[in-house]
Amino acid sequence: MTAPLRSFACLSLLLLALPVAQAQSRGAEDPEAAGLGQRLVAIDADPSRNALASLERLQARQALQELATARSRARPAALEVARWRVETAEVAVETELARREIERLERERADLLLEASRREAARARQEAERLRIEAQIQAEEAARLREAAEAEALARQEAETVLQGVSSREAARLRAARERAAELKRQEEELLRSLESSGDTP
Secondary structure: OOHHHHHHHHHHHHHHHHHHHHHHHOOOOOHHHHHHHHHHHHHHHOOOOOOOOHHHHHHHHHHHHHHHHOOOOOHHHHHHHHHHHHHHHHHHHHHHHHHHHHHHHHHHHHHHHHHHHHHHHHHHHHHHHHHHHHHHHHHHHHHHHHHHHHHHHHHHHHHHHHHHHHHHHHHHHHHHHHHHHHHHHHHHHHHHHHHHHHHHOO
16 A cells, blocks of 8 residues: 555544544543443454444444534433444444355355256266266167077078978988889889789690
């Protein structure tokens, strides 16, 4: 901070503290007024609170200034107003602090929810990728089994065709053998008849 800015800040603080100092200067006459001034000074001296509720704190300073310059007859009313203004400033400051804390917690909660959502999305993507790989493996296995079944069916069909061919040849041979046996038997019978005919001739 530059020297002019520091000087301006110091001057501003002095001007803001003037009503409080005036009220405290009459503390011997009115300890309650001094106590009110000390409560307002405590707010101004707290870095976490001295930028909050500016309007309410200004009104409290003005009430303390009016109390410091009030005539004896008007002092009870001015004291009541000053007490109310200081309490209002304190409540406003605490309310603002609470509001800021709530906002901070809400931002933190939003960040946590966002992070949780990101992690959930990452887990969902990983699960989807795992399921995709499993489905691909299952599809490949099903294709392999289908090809194996088709190959087995083709081999069985070829074997059946071969067996049918062998059976047909065996059946033809059997028929030929039976026909040959029948032909030999017929020839034998003819020969026997021929022999018998020859024996009967004188």
